[in-house]
Amino acid sequence: xxxxxxxxxxxxxxxxxxxxxxxxxxxxxGALLLTAGAWAVSAxxxxxxxxxxxxxxxxxxVLTWALLGRTRxxxxxxxxxxxxxxxxLLVAPPLFSADVFSYLAQGExxxxxxxxxxxxxxxxASAEAVARVGVYWRETPSPYGPLxxxxxxxxxxxxxxxxxxGVVLYRLVAALGLLLVxxxxxxxxxxxxxxxxTALWLGVMNPLVLWHLIGGxxxxxxMLGLMLSGTVVALQALPELKWWQYTAGVVLIGLGAQVKLxxxxxxxxxxxxxxxxxxxxxxxFVTAGFAMVVAAGxxxxxxxxxxxxxxxxxxxxxxxxxxxxxxxxxxWPGYLAGxxxxxxxxxxxxxxxxIAGLVLILCGVAVLLGRxxxxxxxxxxxxxxxxxxxxVLGPVIQPWYLLWAVLPLAACLPVGPWRTRVAVLAGxxxxxxxxxxxxxxxxxxxxxxxxxxxxxxxxxxxLVLRRARVSVAQA
Numbered sequence: 052x053x054x055x056x057x058x059x060x061x062x063x064x065x066x067x068x069x070x071x072x073x074x075x076x077x078x079x080x081g082a083l084l085l086t087a088g089a090w091a092v093s094a095x096x097x098x099x100x101x102x103x104x105x106x107x108x109x110x111x112x113v114l115t116w117a118l119l120g121r122t123r124x125x126x127x128x129x130x131x132x133x134x135x136x137x138x139x140l141l142v143a144p145p146l147f148s149a150d151v152f153s154y155l156a157q158g159e160x161x162x163x164x165x166x167x168x169x170x171x172x173x174x175x176a177s178a179e180a181v182a183r184v185g186v187y188w189r190e191t192p193s194p195y196g197p198l199x200x201x202x203x204x205x206x207x208x209x210x211x212x213x214x215x216x217g218v219v220l221y222r223l224v225a226a227l228g229l230l231l232v233x234x235x236x237x238x239x240x241x242x243x244x245x246x247x248x249t250a251l252w253l254g255v256m257n258p259l260v261l262w263h264l265i266g267g268x269x270x271x272x273x274m275l276g277l278m279l280s281g282t283v284v285a286l287q288a289l290p291e292l293k294w295w296q297y298t299a300g301v302v303l304i305g306l307g308a309q310v311k312l313x314x315x316x317x318x319x320x321x322x323x324x325x326x327x328x329x330x331x332x333x334x335x336f337v338t339a340g341f342a343m344v345v346a347a348g349x350x351x352x353x354x355x356x357x358x359x360x361x362x363x364x365x366x367x368x369x370x371x372x373x374x375x376x377x378x379x380x381x382x383w384p385g386y387l388a389g390x391x392x393x394x395x396x397x398x399x400x401x402x403x404x405x406i407a408g409l410v411l412i413l414c415g416v417a418v419l420l421g422r423x424x425x426x427x428x429x430x431x432x433x434x435x436x437x438x439x440x441x442x443v444l445g446p447v448i449q450p451w452y453l454l455w456a457v458l459p460l461a462a463c464l465p466v467g468p469w470r471t472r473v474a475v476l477a478g479x480x481x482x483x484x485x486x487x488x489x490x491x492x493x494x495x496x497x498x499x500x501x502x503x504x505x506x507x508x509x510x511x512x513x514l515v516l517r518r519a520r521v522s523v524a525q526a
Contacts, residue, residue: 071124075132077516078115082136082261084108086143089486093144103504105486110509112136113258113481118516120252120474129251130233136256137229137265141222146266146486147450152183154270155217157193158207161200161360167193168200168363183214193364197351198309199270201358221268229255229264231276232458238283239431239462246466253474254461258481263451266486270310271451275458277307278314285321286430289328297325301343305350313441313455318343319416320434323423336424378448381408408444415440435459450480 088105124132145151156172165175172181173189181189193200202224210216233255240250254260264272285300300321307314322343326335355362376382381404389397416437423433438456442448457477464470485498 071119071122071128073516074115074119074122075135077512078112078119078132079135079139081108081111081115082139084111085146085266085486086139089143089146092487099498099500100504102485102487102498102501103508106501106505107508107512109258109262109486110482110505111512112261113478114509114513114516116252116256116258117474117478119256124248126237126247126251129248129256133233133251133256136261137226140261140266141226143266145218145268147262147484148267148269149183149185150188150270151218151221151268152180152214153185153188153193154203154221154268155207155212155214156180156184157195157200158203158217159212160193161204162207162212166361166363167203168195168360168366177212180212180214195270195311196309196364197355197358197360197362198306199273199311200360200364201354202273204358204360218268222265225264225268225270225272228272228274228276229260231280232260232264232272235276235279235283236458236462238287239279239459242286243429243431243463245462245464249466249470250462252461253464253470253477254458257454257457257461257477259450259454259457259477262481262486263454267451269451271454274307274310274314275454277303277310278317279458281305281307282317282321282430282434286324289324292328297321301346302350305347306354308347309351309354313438315347316416316437316441317434318347319420319437320423320430323420323433324430327424327426331424336420376447376449378450379446380448381405381444381446405446408446412440412444415444429463431459431463435463450484453477453480 085105085108088101088103088108091101092105119132140146153172156176157167159177159180160167160170160172160175163175167175169192171190171192172184176184193203195203206217206220206224210220233251236250236254237247240247263269264275281300281303283300284303285297288294288296288300301318304314304317304321307317319340322339323336325342326332326339329335329339355364377386382401384404385397385399385401387397388400419428419433419437419440422428423430428436435456435458438459442452442456445452453476457473460473464473485501
């Protein structure tokens with residue numbers, strides 16, 4: 052028997068007729084496993100096996116997402132697949148993070164007429180709500196903007212403080228944000244000439260989106276949805292200078308910044324785009340920049356007053372950096388110094404490195420805006436690269452922060468090495484944190500056993516997919 056005949060016998064083409072369909076349902080099965088395992092873990096049944104099932108589900112989604120990147124399905128098919136993969140996560144317990152319980156506690160504080168940007172959950176929420184909040188954030192006021200404070204208070208008033216209904220409503224808000232992202236990313240891609248299907252695959256179908264915007268219920272979903280959709284609306288208004296449309300886009304970006312401050316970066320992008328549309332030059336650049344500052348201030352004041360949350364959020368902007376993030380490169384010199392010279396030297400080094408990081412961020416943003424103003428990079432590329440600089444050099448990195456950069460980069464990076472690097476980074480970070488809501492310290496033996504179970508299950512699934520003639524090289 053010839054080698055060709057041998058391969059045909061071992062890998063029969065009749066096993067699979069539609070590779071994308073097989074991957075769709077394999078990913079859906081992974082999302083089901085993740086959800087089922089997470090519920091078993093939250094009910095404290097199954098131990099390492101239940102957590103291993105959840106990890107295996109996460110790994111299976113990442114695997115099928117990676118394989119799907121080598122296929123050529125149409126954009127509509129990708130959107131429907133995203134809906135299928137999200138469906139199980141809509142009914143999952145909070146995954147990968149306990150931040151939604153901080154939202155619930157902050158909502159209680161706001162519903163009592165107190166300012167959650169000033170009053171911490173421990174000082175203003177019920178004991179039951181505080182007990183669900185992560186230990187790092189119980190004594191810490193809210194770092195979020197007035198729009199999200201209004202959302203928190205409204206959800207508490209609607210649910211009467213019921214945590215289950217509260218999580219459901221926060222997840223609906225996150226789903227709304229994701230819908231805005233799904234609407235915006237293909238339109239941003241069209242501006243840069245990137246294929247819609249590749250932008251959807253790397254952007255909205257990214258496992259980080261599934262894990263942290265839907266599963267983790269992070270308010271980054273609302274921030275990103277408003278920021279990206281506002282950027283689309285503003286940039287689409289520039290060719291014919293439709294001022295009302297441009298203003299609407301600016302307002303949407305401003306509302307995104309009133310959820311979380313990083314959305315302000317989009318003001319710089321659309322302001323520079325306006326200056327370039329009006330003829331370019333530093334005078335127009337400065338004038339447009341001043342107009343963006345005024346617009347941001349107006350949206351902030353109106354949102355703060357309309358929502359009744361006040362301006363306490365201004366003094367809470369530095370709250371996230373109070374916890375030393377081990378993922379942030381700016382903190383690594385401090386950890387090294389602390390290991391060598393003690394905690395005080397380590398903290399001093401962290402503070403110095405953060406200042407250096409801020410200086411580098413400002414320099415990087417200035418360089419990128421200059422390149423955008425001269426037409427050397429597109430507006431979408433400018434947004435993605437500035438967000439990348441902010442994430443990498445910022446004082447805090449969480450896995451979901453990568454989405455600030457990945458989503459605009461997905462809409463501007465052509466197929467090639469850089470797109471592959473971004474995809475690999477997203478896949479690694481998607482598996483970096485176990486699917487537990489909250490701190491997993493003290494559970495190392497359980498985690499080791501769970502990862503062994505999870506890797507074994509994913510390895511078996513990969514072999515099955517290979518049997519079905521699905522591989523990175525063949526898909």
